Amino acid sequence: MAKRSIVPFGPQHPVLPEPVHLDLVLEDETVVGAIPSIGYIHRGLEKLVEKRDFKQYVYIAERICGICSCGHGLGYCLAVEKVMDIEVPDRARYLRTIWLEMSRIHSHLLWLGLLADAMGFESLFMESWRLREKILDMFDETAGGRIIHSVNCVGGVQKDMDSSMLQDVLRAVSDLEGEMKPVVDTFLQDYTVQSRLKGTGILTKEDAVAMGAVGPMMRASGIEYDARLLGYGAYNELTVEPITSTEGDCYGRCEVRLKELFQSFDLIREAVGKIPQGPVSVPVKGNPSGEYFVRIEQPRGEAIYYIKGNGTKYLDRFRLRTPTTSNIPPMVEMLKGCQLADVPLLILTIDPCVSCTER
Amino acid sequence: MNKVSKSPWLLHYDASSCNGCDIEVLDCLTPKYDIERFGIINTGDPFQADILLITGGINSQTERVVRQLYSQMPEPKVVVAVGICACTGGVFKECYNIKGGIDTVIPVDVYVPGCAARPESIIDGVVRALKVLDAKQAALKDSGR
Secondary structure, eight states, X not given: OOOEEEEEEOSSOSSOSSOOEEEEEEETTEEEEEEEEOOTTOOOTTGXXXXXXXXXXXXXXXTSOSSXXXXXXXXXXXXXXXXXXXXXXXXXXXXXXXXXXXXXXXXHHHHHHHHHHHTTOHHHHHHHHHHHHHHHHHHHHHHSOSSOOOOEETTEESOOOOHHHHHXXXXXXXXXXXXXXXXXXXXXXXXXXXXXXXXXXXXXXXXXXXXXXXXXXXXXXXOOOOGGGGOTTTGGXXXXXXXXXXXXXXXXXXHHHHHHHHHHXXXXXXXXXXXXXXXXXXXXXXXXXXXXXXXXXXXTEEEXXXXXXXXXXXXXXXXXXXXXXXXXXXXXXXXXXXXXXXXXXXXXXXXXXXXXXXX | OOOOSOOOEEEEEEXXXXXXXXXXXXXXXXXXXXXXXXTOEEESOGGGOXXXXXXXXXXXXXXXXXXXXXXXXXXXXXXXXXXXXXXXXXXGTTSTTXXXXXXXXXXXXXEEOOTTOOXXXXXXXXXXXXXXXXXXXXXHHHTTO
Protein backbone atom coordinates (compact mmCIF):
# COMPACT_ATOMS: atom_id res chain seq x y z
CA MET A 1 0.00 0.00 0.00
CA ALA A 2 1.26 3.44 -0.87
CA LYS A 3 1.94 5.90 1.89
CA ARG A 4 -0.99 8.04 2.87
CA SER A 5 -0.68 11.77 3.24
CA ILE A 6 -3.14 14.44 4.22
CA VAL A 7 -3.37 17.65 2.22
CA PRO A 8 -5.36 20.55 3.68
CA PHE A 9 -7.49 22.34 1.08
CA GLY A 10 -8.64 25.84 1.98
CA PRO A 11 -10.11 27.86 3.63
CA GLN A 12 -8.57 30.62 1.52
CA HIS A 13 -8.03 29.36 -2.02
CA PRO A 14 -8.38 30.72 -5.51
CA VAL A 15 -11.08 28.39 -6.85
CA LEU A 16 -14.08 29.40 -4.82
CA PRO A 17 -14.92 32.85 -3.55
CA GLU A 18 -15.98 31.24 -0.28
CA PRO A 19 -13.94 29.60 2.44
CA VAL A 20 -14.35 25.85 2.49
CA HIS A 21 -11.98 23.53 4.24
CA LEU A 22 -11.31 19.91 3.35
CA ASP A 23 -8.68 17.53 4.58
CA LEU A 24 -7.86 15.32 1.61
CA VAL A 25 -6.40 11.90 2.35
CA LEU A 26 -4.15 10.99 -0.56
CA GLU A 27 -2.42 7.86 -1.76
CA ASP A 28 0.07 9.31 -4.21
CA GLU A 29 -2.16 11.44 -6.46
CA THR A 30 -5.39 9.60 -5.74
CA VAL A 31 -7.86 10.85 -3.16
CA VAL A 32 -8.97 8.05 -0.84
CA GLY A 33 -10.93 10.15 1.61
CA ALA A 34 -12.05 13.65 2.37
CA ILE A 35 -12.98 15.18 5.70
CA PRO A 36 -14.96 18.42 5.33
CA SER A 37 -14.96 20.95 8.14
CA ILE A 38 -17.37 23.84 8.08
CA GLY A 39 -18.06 26.89 10.19
CA TYR A 40 -15.97 29.63 8.60
CA ILE A 41 -19.01 31.72 7.71
CA HIS A 42 -21.19 30.81 10.65
CA ARG A 43 -22.90 33.94 11.89
CA GLY A 44 -25.81 32.57 13.90
CA LEU A 45 -28.65 33.89 11.79
CA GLU A 46 -31.27 31.42 13.01
CA LYS A 47 -30.87 32.75 16.54
CA LEU A 48 -31.38 36.31 15.32
CA VAL A 49 -35.07 35.49 14.88
CA GLU A 50 -35.41 36.19 18.62
CA LYS A 51 -34.18 39.76 18.21
CA ARG A 52 -36.00 40.86 15.04
CA ASP A 53 -39.75 40.75 14.62
CA PHE A 54 -41.17 38.39 12.04
CA LYS A 55 -41.63 41.07 9.37
CA GLN A 56 -38.14 42.50 9.79
CA TYR A 57 -36.63 39.03 9.67
CA VAL A 58 -37.38 38.82 5.93
CA TYR A 59 -34.40 41.14 5.40
CA ILE A 60 -32.18 38.82 7.44
CA ALA A 61 -33.50 35.74 5.61
CA GLU A 62 -32.57 37.38 2.31
CA ARG A 63 -29.05 37.94 3.58
CA ILE A 64 -28.50 34.30 4.51
CA CYS A 65 -26.95 34.07 1.07
CA GLY A 66 -26.40 36.62 -1.67
CA ILE A 67 -26.81 34.17 -4.54
CA CYS A 68 -30.01 32.46 -3.35
CA SER A 69 -31.33 35.63 -1.70
CA CYS A 70 -34.68 35.73 -3.50
CA GLY A 71 -35.50 32.12 -2.67
CA HIS A 72 -34.65 32.44 1.02
CA GLY A 73 -36.91 35.45 1.37
CA LEU A 74 -39.69 33.58 -0.41
CA GLY A 75 -39.32 30.38 1.60
CA TYR A 76 -39.48 32.26 4.89
CA CYS A 77 -42.48 34.36 3.78
CA LEU A 78 -44.34 31.25 2.55
CA ALA A 79 -43.90 29.61 5.95
CA VAL A 80 -45.10 32.68 7.88
CA GLU A 81 -48.05 33.15 5.52
CA LYS A 82 -49.10 29.55 5.99
CA VAL A 83 -49.01 29.86 9.79
CA MET A 84 -50.98 33.11 9.70
CA ASP A 85 -53.45 31.91 7.01
CA ILE A 86 -52.67 34.75 4.64
CA GLU A 87 -53.88 34.43 1.07
CA VAL A 88 -51.36 36.11 -1.23
CA PRO A 89 -52.81 37.98 -4.24
CA ASP A 90 -52.43 36.21 -7.61
CA ARG A 91 -50.29 38.93 -9.13
CA ALA A 92 -47.84 38.64 -6.24
CA ARG A 93 -47.58 34.87 -6.77
CA TYR A 94 -46.66 35.41 -10.41
CA LEU A 95 -44.19 38.19 -9.64
CA ARG A 96 -42.49 36.00 -7.04
CA THR A 97 -42.20 33.23 -9.62
CA ILE A 98 -40.71 35.56 -12.24
CA TRP A 99 -38.12 36.89 -9.78
CA LEU A 100 -37.31 33.41 -8.52
CA GLU A 101 -36.73 32.14 -12.06
CA MET A 102 -34.58 35.17 -12.82
CA SER A 103 -32.47 34.39 -9.78
CA ARG A 104 -32.17 30.79 -10.97
CA ILE A 105 -30.83 32.03 -14.31
CA HIS A 106 -28.36 34.32 -12.53
CA SER A 107 -27.22 31.54 -10.21
CA HIS A 108 -26.77 28.95 -12.96
CA LEU A 109 -24.84 31.37 -15.18
CA LEU A 110 -22.63 32.22 -12.22
CA TRP A 111 -22.01 28.53 -11.64
CA LEU A 112 -21.23 27.88 -15.32
CA GLY A 113 -18.67 30.67 -15.20
CA LEU A 114 -17.03 29.27 -12.08
CA LEU A 115 -16.98 25.80 -13.65
CA ALA A 116 -15.20 27.17 -16.72
CA ASP A 117 -12.77 28.97 -14.40
CA ALA A 118 -12.07 25.75 -12.49
CA MET A 119 -11.18 24.06 -15.80
CA GLY A 120 -8.91 26.97 -16.70
CA PHE A 121 -11.17 28.02 -19.58
CA GLU A 122 -10.93 31.74 -18.89
CA SER A 123 -12.79 33.11 -21.91
CA LEU A 124 -15.81 30.89 -21.26
CA PHE A 125 -15.86 32.14 -17.66
CA MET A 126 -15.88 35.74 -18.85
CA GLU A 127 -18.60 35.05 -21.43
CA SER A 128 -20.90 33.38 -18.88
CA TRP A 129 -20.51 36.29 -16.48
CA ARG A 130 -21.03 38.80 -19.27
CA LEU A 131 -24.36 37.15 -20.10
CA ARG A 132 -25.27 37.12 -16.42
CA GLU A 133 -25.05 40.93 -16.37
CA LYS A 134 -28.19 41.10 -18.51
CA ILE A 135 -30.21 39.45 -15.76
CA LEU A 136 -28.58 41.60 -13.09
CA ASP A 137 -29.56 44.69 -15.09
CA MET A 138 -33.13 43.42 -15.08
CA PHE A 139 -33.01 42.94 -11.31
CA ASP A 140 -31.70 46.48 -11.06
CA GLU A 141 -34.56 47.81 -13.16
CA THR A 142 -37.39 45.80 -11.60
CA ALA A 143 -36.30 45.51 -7.97
CA GLY A 144 -33.71 48.24 -7.49
CA GLY A 145 -30.80 46.03 -6.50
CA ARG A 146 -28.39 43.81 -8.34
CA ILE A 147 -27.79 41.08 -5.79
CA ILE A 148 -30.01 41.59 -2.77
CA HIS A 149 -33.37 42.74 -4.10
CA SER A 150 -35.70 42.55 -1.09
CA VAL A 151 -38.82 41.93 -3.15
CA ASN A 152 -40.63 39.48 -0.91
CA CYS A 153 -42.52 40.52 2.18
CA VAL A 154 -45.01 38.74 4.39
CA GLY A 155 -48.32 39.03 2.51
CA GLY A 156 -47.02 39.51 -1.02
CA VAL A 157 -44.27 41.45 -2.74
CA GLN A 158 -42.98 44.94 -2.06
CA LYS A 159 -42.69 46.12 -5.63
CA ASP A 160 -44.81 45.78 -8.73
CA MET A 161 -43.56 45.40 -12.29
CA ASP A 162 -45.39 47.60 -14.79
CA SER A 163 -45.97 46.41 -18.34
CA SER A 164 -42.86 48.11 -19.73
CA MET A 165 -40.71 46.34 -17.12
CA LEU A 166 -42.31 43.01 -18.01
CA GLN A 167 -41.57 43.67 -21.69
CA ASP A 168 -37.96 44.52 -20.81
CA VAL A 169 -37.66 41.25 -18.92
CA LEU A 170 -39.03 39.36 -21.92
CA ARG A 171 -36.60 41.16 -24.24
CA ALA A 172 -33.65 40.41 -21.94
CA VAL A 173 -34.68 36.75 -21.78
CA SER A 174 -34.88 36.37 -25.55
CA ASP A 175 -31.57 38.23 -26.04
CA LEU A 176 -30.01 35.92 -23.52
CA GLU A 177 -31.48 32.83 -25.15
CA GLY A 178 -30.00 33.80 -28.52
CA GLU A 179 -26.59 34.54 -27.05
CA MET A 180 -26.58 31.39 -24.90
CA LYS A 181 -26.51 29.02 -27.90
CA PRO A 182 -22.74 29.24 -28.60
CA VAL A 183 -22.01 28.96 -24.86
CA VAL A 184 -24.16 25.83 -24.62
CA ASP A 185 -22.38 24.35 -27.63
CA THR A 186 -19.01 25.00 -26.04
CA PHE A 187 -20.01 23.41 -22.74
CA LEU A 188 -21.60 20.35 -24.29
CA GLN A 189 -19.63 19.77 -27.53
CA ASP A 190 -16.14 21.13 -26.96
CA TYR A 191 -13.50 18.39 -26.85
CA THR A 192 -11.45 19.97 -24.07
CA VAL A 193 -14.45 20.55 -21.84
CA GLN A 194 -15.68 17.00 -22.39
CA SER A 195 -12.29 15.58 -21.54
CA ARG A 196 -12.44 17.29 -18.14
CA LEU A 197 -16.10 16.62 -17.35
CA LYS A 198 -17.03 13.24 -18.83
CA GLY A 199 -16.64 10.30 -16.50
CA THR A 200 -15.34 12.31 -13.53
CA GLY A 201 -17.15 12.36 -10.22
CA ILE A 202 -19.77 9.74 -10.97
CA LEU A 203 -22.64 9.56 -8.50
CA THR A 204 -24.89 6.56 -9.13
CA LYS A 205 -28.65 6.72 -8.78
CA GLU A 206 -28.51 4.41 -5.74
CA ASP A 207 -25.88 6.55 -4.02
CA ALA A 208 -27.82 9.71 -4.78
CA VAL A 209 -30.90 8.27 -3.08
CA ALA A 210 -29.02 6.76 -0.16
CA MET A 211 -27.10 9.94 0.61
CA GLY A 212 -29.94 12.34 0.00
CA ALA A 213 -28.60 14.40 -2.90
CA VAL A 214 -30.89 17.23 -3.97
CA GLY A 215 -31.42 19.56 -6.90
CA PRO A 216 -29.47 19.36 -10.17
CA MET A 217 -27.04 16.95 -8.49
CA MET A 218 -29.85 14.43 -7.93
CA ARG A 219 -31.47 15.04 -11.30
CA ALA A 220 -28.13 14.47 -13.04
CA SER A 221 -28.13 10.99 -11.51
CA GLY A 222 -31.45 10.23 -13.15
CA ILE A 223 -33.98 10.95 -10.39
CA GLU A 224 -37.04 12.79 -11.64
CA TYR A 225 -37.89 15.17 -8.86
CA ASP A 226 -38.21 18.91 -8.63
CA ALA A 227 -39.67 20.71 -5.61
CA ARG A 228 -41.33 23.17 -7.98
CA LEU A 229 -43.83 20.40 -8.69
CA LEU A 230 -45.24 21.11 -5.21
CA GLY A 231 -46.87 24.14 -6.77
CA TYR A 232 -45.88 27.01 -4.49
CA GLY A 233 -45.89 30.48 -6.05
CA ALA A 234 -47.47 30.23 -9.48
CA TYR A 235 -45.84 26.91 -10.39
CA ASN A 236 -49.13 25.04 -10.08
CA GLU A 237 -50.37 27.02 -13.09
CA LEU A 238 -47.17 26.72 -15.13
CA THR A 239 -45.52 23.79 -16.89
CA VAL A 240 -42.64 22.36 -14.87
CA GLU A 241 -40.95 19.20 -16.09
CA PRO A 242 -37.97 17.89 -14.09
CA ILE A 243 -34.86 17.88 -16.28
CA THR A 244 -32.74 14.81 -15.81
CA SER A 245 -29.61 13.22 -17.15
CA THR A 246 -28.55 9.62 -16.73
CA GLU A 247 -24.79 10.15 -16.68
CA GLY A 248 -24.36 11.14 -13.02
CA ASP A 249 -20.95 12.66 -13.78
CA CYS A 250 -19.77 16.28 -13.95
CA TYR A 251 -20.89 16.47 -17.57
CA GLY A 252 -24.42 15.40 -16.59
CA ARG A 253 -24.63 18.04 -13.89
CA CYS A 254 -23.48 20.68 -16.34
CA GLU A 255 -26.04 19.49 -18.90
CA VAL A 256 -28.90 19.59 -16.37
CA ARG A 257 -28.08 23.13 -15.32
CA LEU A 258 -27.77 24.33 -18.92
CA LYS A 259 -31.16 22.85 -19.79
CA GLU A 260 -32.67 24.36 -16.65
CA LEU A 261 -31.61 27.77 -17.91
CA PHE A 262 -33.77 27.28 -20.99
CA GLN A 263 -36.58 25.92 -18.83
CA SER A 264 -36.40 29.12 -16.77
CA PHE A 265 -36.60 31.24 -19.93
CA ASP A 266 -39.78 29.39 -20.91
CA LEU A 267 -41.24 29.68 -17.41
CA ILE A 268 -40.65 33.45 -17.35
CA ARG A 269 -42.32 33.82 -20.76
CA GLU A 270 -45.27 31.72 -19.65
CA ALA A 271 -45.62 33.61 -16.35
CA VAL A 272 -45.45 37.02 -18.04
CA GLY A 273 -48.12 35.85 -20.49
CA LYS A 274 -50.45 34.67 -17.75
CA ILE A 275 -49.88 37.34 -15.07
CA PRO A 276 -53.19 38.74 -13.78
CA GLN A 277 -53.84 42.36 -12.79
CA GLY A 278 -54.54 43.31 -9.20
CA PRO A 279 -52.90 44.22 -5.90
CA VAL A 280 -49.46 42.86 -5.03
CA SER A 281 -49.78 42.53 -1.27
CA VAL A 282 -52.34 42.20 1.49
CA PRO A 283 -52.12 43.86 4.91
CA VAL A 284 -50.85 41.62 7.69
CA LYS A 285 -52.55 41.73 11.09
CA GLY A 286 -51.69 39.81 14.23
CA ASN A 287 -48.74 37.61 15.06
CA PRO A 288 -47.88 34.09 13.92
CA SER A 289 -48.77 31.26 16.26
CA GLY A 290 -48.01 27.67 15.30
CA GLU A 291 -45.43 25.88 13.24
CA TYR A 292 -44.97 24.96 9.59
CA PHE A 293 -42.52 23.41 7.12
CA VAL A 294 -42.08 24.78 3.61
CA ARG A 295 -40.09 23.15 0.81
CA ILE A 296 -38.99 25.14 -2.21
CA GLU A 297 -36.65 24.51 -5.11
CA GLN A 298 -33.65 26.79 -4.87
CA PRO A 299 -31.21 26.97 -7.80
CA ARG A 300 -29.04 24.48 -5.89
CA GLY A 301 -31.84 22.13 -4.88
CA GLU A 302 -34.54 21.64 -2.35
CA ALA A 303 -34.43 23.91 0.70
CA ILE A 304 -36.58 23.39 3.80
CA TYR A 305 -37.81 26.24 5.98
CA TYR A 306 -39.32 25.69 9.40
CA ILE A 307 -40.81 28.33 11.63
CA LYS A 308 -42.43 28.18 15.03
CA GLY A 309 -44.39 31.15 16.31
CA ASN A 310 -45.66 31.71 19.84
CA GLY A 311 -48.24 34.46 19.27
CA THR A 312 -45.81 37.31 19.91
CA LYS A 313 -44.07 39.27 17.18
CA TYR A 314 -40.84 37.36 17.78
CA LEU A 315 -40.68 33.80 16.46
CA ASP A 316 -39.54 30.97 18.71
CA ARG A 317 -37.53 29.18 16.08
CA PHE A 318 -36.51 29.43 12.48
CA ARG A 319 -34.72 26.52 10.88
CA LEU A 320 -33.34 26.15 7.39
CA ARG A 321 -31.94 23.08 5.68
CA THR A 322 -30.03 24.18 2.65
CA PRO A 323 -29.35 22.17 -0.52
CA THR A 324 -25.58 22.27 -0.04
CA THR A 325 -25.90 20.63 3.39
CA SER A 326 -27.55 17.62 1.77
CA ASN A 327 -25.08 17.59 -1.11
CA ILE A 328 -21.93 17.45 1.03
CA PRO A 329 -22.15 13.67 1.86
CA PRO A 330 -22.50 12.69 -1.84
CA MET A 331 -19.63 15.06 -2.64
CA VAL A 332 -17.36 13.35 -0.10
CA GLU A 333 -18.31 10.00 -1.66
CA MET A 334 -17.62 11.34 -5.15
CA LEU A 335 -14.17 12.59 -4.16
CA LYS A 336 -13.01 9.09 -3.24
CA GLY A 337 -10.96 7.70 -6.08
CA CYS A 338 -10.53 10.91 -8.03
CA GLN A 339 -7.25 12.60 -8.89
CA LEU A 340 -6.00 15.51 -6.79
CA ALA A 341 -6.16 17.81 -9.82
CA ASP A 342 -9.88 17.13 -10.25
CA VAL A 343 -10.78 18.05 -6.67
CA PRO A 344 -11.63 21.74 -7.31
CA LEU A 345 -13.81 20.73 -10.27
CA LEU A 346 -15.67 18.07 -8.29
CA ILE A 347 -16.31 20.40 -5.37
CA LEU A 348 -17.61 22.99 -7.79
CA THR A 349 -20.05 20.69 -9.57
CA ILE A 350 -22.21 20.35 -6.48
CA ASP A 351 -22.53 24.16 -6.70
CA PRO A 352 -21.56 24.67 -3.06
CA CYS A 353 -23.06 27.64 -1.32
CA VAL A 354 -21.20 27.90 1.94
CA SER A 355 -22.99 30.98 3.24
CA CYS A 356 -26.33 29.17 3.12
CA THR A 357 -24.90 26.04 4.67
CA GLU A 358 -23.26 27.72 7.61
CA ARG A 359 -25.58 30.69 8.04
CA MET B 1 -7.30 60.47 -11.05
CA ASN B 2 -4.79 61.15 -13.78
CA LYS B 3 -2.90 57.96 -13.89
CA VAL B 4 -2.64 54.73 -12.03
CA SER B 5 0.77 54.64 -10.41
CA LYS B 6 0.76 50.87 -9.97
CA SER B 7 -1.22 47.86 -11.09
CA PRO B 8 -2.04 46.35 -7.72
CA TRP B 9 -2.77 42.68 -7.20
CA LEU B 10 -5.80 41.89 -5.09
CA LEU B 11 -6.32 39.22 -2.51
CA HIS B 12 -9.95 38.52 -1.76
CA TYR B 13 -11.12 36.80 1.41
CA ASP B 14 -14.66 36.11 2.56
CA ALA B 15 -14.58 36.56 6.34
CA SER B 16 -18.24 35.71 6.93
CA SER B 17 -20.13 37.45 4.18
CA CYS B 18 -23.39 36.36 2.57
CA ASN B 19 -21.70 35.96 -0.85
CA GLY B 20 -23.38 39.09 -2.18
CA CYS B 21 -20.26 41.25 -1.94
CA ASP B 22 -18.03 38.36 -3.03
CA ILE B 23 -19.77 37.90 -6.32
CA GLU B 24 -19.71 41.66 -6.83
CA VAL B 25 -15.94 41.65 -6.23
CA LEU B 26 -15.62 38.93 -8.88
CA ASP B 27 -17.98 40.93 -11.08
CA CYS B 28 -15.47 43.79 -11.14
CA LEU B 29 -13.07 41.46 -12.94
CA THR B 30 -15.52 40.34 -15.62
CA PRO B 31 -16.29 42.06 -18.94
CA LYS B 32 -18.81 44.69 -17.83
CA TYR B 33 -16.51 46.40 -15.32
CA ASP B 34 -13.23 44.74 -16.26
CA ILE B 35 -10.66 46.20 -13.89
CA GLU B 36 -8.16 43.75 -15.34
CA ARG B 37 -7.55 46.25 -18.14
CA PHE B 38 -5.63 48.31 -15.56
CA GLY B 39 -3.51 45.28 -14.75
CA ILE B 40 -5.40 44.62 -11.53
CA ILE B 41 -5.40 40.88 -11.00
CA ASN B 42 -7.21 38.80 -8.41
CA THR B 43 -4.49 36.57 -7.03
CA GLY B 44 -4.98 33.73 -4.60
CA ASP B 45 -1.55 34.18 -3.07
CA PRO B 46 -1.15 36.53 -0.10
CA PHE B 47 2.62 36.75 -0.65
CA GLN B 48 2.05 38.53 -3.97
CA ALA B 49 -0.87 40.76 -3.04
CA ASP B 50 -0.90 44.52 -2.48
CA ILE B 51 -4.53 45.07 -1.57
CA LEU B 52 -6.58 42.83 0.70
CA LEU B 53 -10.30 42.97 -0.04
CA ILE B 54 -12.31 41.54 2.83
CA THR B 55 -16.05 40.97 2.81
CA GLY B 56 -18.20 40.15 5.82
CA GLY B 57 -17.74 40.59 9.54
CA ILE B 58 -15.30 38.74 11.75
CA ASN B 59 -16.36 35.54 13.49
CA SER B 60 -14.43 33.26 15.81
CA GLN B 61 -13.20 30.98 13.01
CA THR B 62 -12.13 33.58 10.47
CA GLU B 63 -10.33 35.84 12.93
CA ARG B 64 -7.25 33.62 12.86
CA VAL B 65 -7.32 33.33 9.04
CA VAL B 66 -7.64 37.09 8.53
CA ARG B 67 -4.74 37.79 10.89
CA GLN B 68 -2.62 35.20 9.09
CA LEU B 69 -3.41 36.52 5.60
CA TYR B 70 -2.62 40.07 6.73
CA SER B 71 0.70 39.05 8.23
CA GLN B 72 1.67 37.11 5.10
CA MET B 73 1.24 40.10 2.79
CA PRO B 74 4.40 42.12 2.06
CA GLU B 75 4.71 45.82 2.99
CA PRO B 76 3.27 48.18 1.81
CA LYS B 77 -0.22 46.73 2.06
CA VAL B 78 -3.71 48.19 2.12
CA VAL B 79 -6.89 46.67 3.54
CA VAL B 80 -10.26 47.46 1.98
CA ALA B 81 -13.41 46.47 3.88
CA VAL B 82 -16.06 45.74 1.24
CA GLY B 83 -19.70 45.92 2.27
CA ILE B 84 -21.38 47.16 5.41
CA CYS B 85 -20.76 43.87 7.27
CA ALA B 86 -17.03 44.29 6.82
CA CYS B 87 -17.25 47.93 7.93
CA THR B 88 -19.33 47.53 11.10
CA GLY B 89 -20.96 44.10 11.21
CA GLY B 90 -24.06 45.35 9.41
CA VAL B 91 -27.30 43.42 9.78
CA PHE B 92 -25.39 40.60 11.43
CA LYS B 93 -24.01 42.82 14.19
CA GLU B 94 -26.22 41.31 16.87
CA CYS B 95 -25.49 37.70 15.90
CA TYR B 96 -23.75 35.72 18.63
CA ASN B 97 -20.88 34.70 16.39
CA ILE B 98 -20.05 38.11 14.91
CA LYS B 99 -17.39 40.19 16.63
CA GLY B 100 -17.91 43.23 14.45
CA GLY B 101 -16.19 44.79 11.47
CA ILE B 102 -12.77 43.89 10.07
CA ASP B 103 -11.19 46.76 12.02
CA THR B 104 -11.67 44.83 15.25
CA VAL B 105 -8.86 42.53 14.09
CA ILE B 106 -6.60 44.28 11.58
CA PRO B 107 -6.24 47.97 10.59
CA VAL B 108 -8.57 48.96 7.74
CA ASP B 109 -7.58 51.76 5.34
CA VAL B 110 -10.62 52.08 3.08
CA TYR B 111 -14.27 51.43 3.91
CA VAL B 112 -16.71 50.59 1.08
CA PRO B 113 -20.29 50.58 2.41
CA GLY B 114 -23.31 49.02 0.71
CA CYS B 115 -25.38 45.87 0.96
CA ALA B 116 -24.33 44.40 -1.36
CA ALA B 117 -21.61 46.91 -2.32
CA ARG B 118 -22.04 47.73 -6.00
CA PRO B 119 -19.11 47.09 -8.36
CA GLU B 120 -18.83 50.84 -9.01
CA SER B 121 -18.23 51.53 -5.32
CA ILE B 122 -15.81 48.59 -5.02
CA ILE B 123 -13.78 50.00 -7.93
CA ASP B 124 -13.88 53.42 -6.24
CA GLY B 125 -12.61 51.78 -3.07
CA VAL B 126 -9.73 50.14 -4.94
CA VAL B 127 -8.80 53.49 -6.53
CA ARG B 128 -8.81 55.13 -3.09
CA ALA B 129 -6.72 52.22 -1.82
CA LEU B 130 -4.14 53.01 -4.52
CA LYS B 131 -3.62 56.47 -3.06
CA VAL B 132 -3.11 54.97 0.39
CA LEU B 133 -0.70 52.46 -1.13
CA ASP B 134 1.31 55.31 -2.72
CA ALA B 135 1.46 57.14 0.61
CA LYS B 136 2.60 54.00 2.43
CA GLN B 137 5.23 53.35 -0.24
CA ALA B 138 6.57 56.89 0.16
CA ALA B 139 6.65 56.50 3.94
CA LEU B 140 8.59 53.25 3.60
CA LYS B 141 11.14 54.95 1.33
CA ASP B 142 11.56 57.84 3.76
CA SER B 143 12.24 55.45 6.58
CA GLY B 144 15.07 54.05 4.50
CA ARG B 145 13.72 50.53 3.90
